[in-house]
Amino acid sequence: MDVISAVPRRKTRQIMVGKVPVGGDAPITVQSMTITKTADVEGTLQQIYALAAAGADIVRCTCNEIEAAEGLAQIVPRSPVPIVADIHHQYKMALAALEAGVHCLRLNPGNIRNPEHIKAVASECKDRGVPIRIGVNGGSLDSKLYEKYGGKVTPEAMVESARIELAYFEEVGFDDVKISVKASSVPLMIEAYRQLADAVDYPLHLGVTEAGPPPAGLIKATAGMATLLAEGIGDTIRYSLTADPVEEARAGRQLLEALGLRQRKSVDLIACPSCGRAEVDVIDVAKRAMEAFGDRLIPLQVAVMGCVVNGPGEARDADIGIAAGRKKGHLFIKGRNVAVVPEDEMVETLVRYAERIMEDGIDAVLAAADTKGAKKAADEDRAALLGSQGADANNAGTRIDLIRKKA
Ligand code: SF4
Helix, strand or coil: CCCHHHCCCCCCCEEEECCEEEECCCCCEEEEECCCCCCCHHHHHHHHHHHHHHCCCEEEEECCCHHHHHHHHHHHHHCCCCEEEEECCCHHHHHHHHHHCCCEEEECCCCCCCHHHHHHHHHHHHHHCCCEEEEEEHHHCCHHHHHHCCCCCCHHHHHHHHHHHHHHHHHCCCCCEEEEEEECCHHHHHHHHHHHHHHCCCCEEECECCCECCCHHHHHHHHHHHHHHHCCCCCEEECCECCCHHHHHHHHHHHHHHCCCCCCCCCEEEECCCCCCCCCCHHHHHHHHHHHHCCCCCCCEEEEECCCCCHHHHCCCCCEEEEEECCEEEEEECCEEEEEEEHHHHHHHHHHHHHHHHHHCHHHHHHHCCHHHHHHHHHHHHHHHHHHHCCCCCCHHHHHHHHHHHC
């Protein structure tokens, strides 16, 4: 069920980052950033292609020196996705990036403070039809605002920083804008985005900045972005992880898929948490299955279940799944038993049948299977396990007797 779609999305203007629309009724997009030197054209392009394959719709590259701008001039025409130039401190790098043909700029208002410089960049963007992201960052807030708000970073200070920048843009008639108010504190960024969403109708780029390495970084970023997305706030997202940026792009795609905000392209792997009834190392099988499917374009829900006693029932809504039982893997499709294989072939069988479903469709695969024989084998293993383990893997009956005796 698509839960999030029940929440109305905040109404915004729409801008175009190259050919990718952001805001309005456009699908929420995923962004990431290269970590190569932008002057290294081939290395950067290789990373951009990897990011796009993992789910990035838009990629940002730093433009911190003239060699980087020259690199962008070669990267932009060969990139599969629009390129945003990241600008700090030197407004001339923004002008150089525009000359290179980038599709968007990111300006940090805390680092470029001269109004004339800001207006010069906005004017140039207006003439070229290139949007700007106002990228407020809690860690590099304008010192005057920092002082004004009592020597700390507050949501109000971050929103005011964005509004000051917007006012400069308005002076030159430029409004092709999206905005971010990122902080490394999740509660702070959530409140800043909420206030910004009330104050303006520009598209918002979400992120928890400097979230750190996974898994803690993933959790922080997800907590912040998912909370806002569930409130209908956010038009494009970026995970800022201390990790291979491909992980950022993949996480962004997976977050939107999990929330029902993006059509699934790859496997949704579900797995039981395992328990005393497990007939196999569920953690290992799930990990190997995840690796085997990777980012392959197989948009199925795939279940890995530790026992045939409860597994097929608990995962009956999955497109395809496998449950362990007495050194065997019982494969099921839409809750119907389809095949029985040796335990060490569970993962390859899952992948093989998933591929067949993609090629021939679920009905054809079910029609070709010996469902009766597979069900019989599963029923036998289930009955044998129930006989040896009982219906209750926790031995509740025995425990209750003991509790009663001690009472
Ligand atoms: Fe997994 Fe079976 Fe335990 Fe459910 S009962 S958690 S399927 S091992």
